[in-house]
Amino acid sequence: MALNSNNTDGNGEAVRQDGRPCVLVVDDNEMVAHALAKLLSSEGWRVSISYNGMDALKQIECEMLAAAVIDIHLPDISGLVLSSKLRERYGPKLPIIVLSGDTSMEKYQIIGARGGDVFHQQAH
Numbered sequence: 001m002a003l004n005s006n007n008t009d010g011n012g013e014a015v016r017q018d019g020r021p022c023v024l025v026v027d028d029n030e031m032v033a034h035a036l037a038k039l040l041s042s043e044g045w046r047v048s049i050s051y052n053g054m055d056a057l058k059q060i061e062c063e064m065l066a067a068a069v070i071d072i073h074l075p076d077i078s079g080l081v082l083s084s085k086l087r088e089r090y091g092p093k094l095p096i097i098v099l100s101g102d103t104s105m106e107k108y109q110i111i112g113a114r115g116g117d118v119f120h121q122q123a124h
Helices: 030-042 053-059 079-090 105-113
Strands: 022-026 047-050 065-071 096-099
Touching: 022 030, 022 053, 030 047, 030 065, 047 053, 053 079, 065 079, 079 096
Parallel strands: 022 047, 022 065, 065 096
Antiparallel strands: none
16 A cells, blocks of 8 residues: 555645545654655555644544554654544544653653553664
């Protein structure tokens, strides 16, 4: 599956392509966002990219999401705030993966307190 061709620039302006739910990827690092999108699309997912939280919030107005992959450190709002907004809109069953290079225990506790599951992979 290809990326959502209406939203390759991360501006949050895409519309539903064919009615299928998609995975929202939100990362201000374009290389990371496109690498994640390529991986997900190679597995058959339709992917929509946003490079900041406000564009992602616009994006969810016109998308039916199957899941979201969100960087915790976005330039405008926290990925945790965005995750909370997604929970409000889609409920507790939407899979949300929050990515972070920050390995502080404080971040893990915050994610856990907001209903998230923490998976820690030690860098090699």
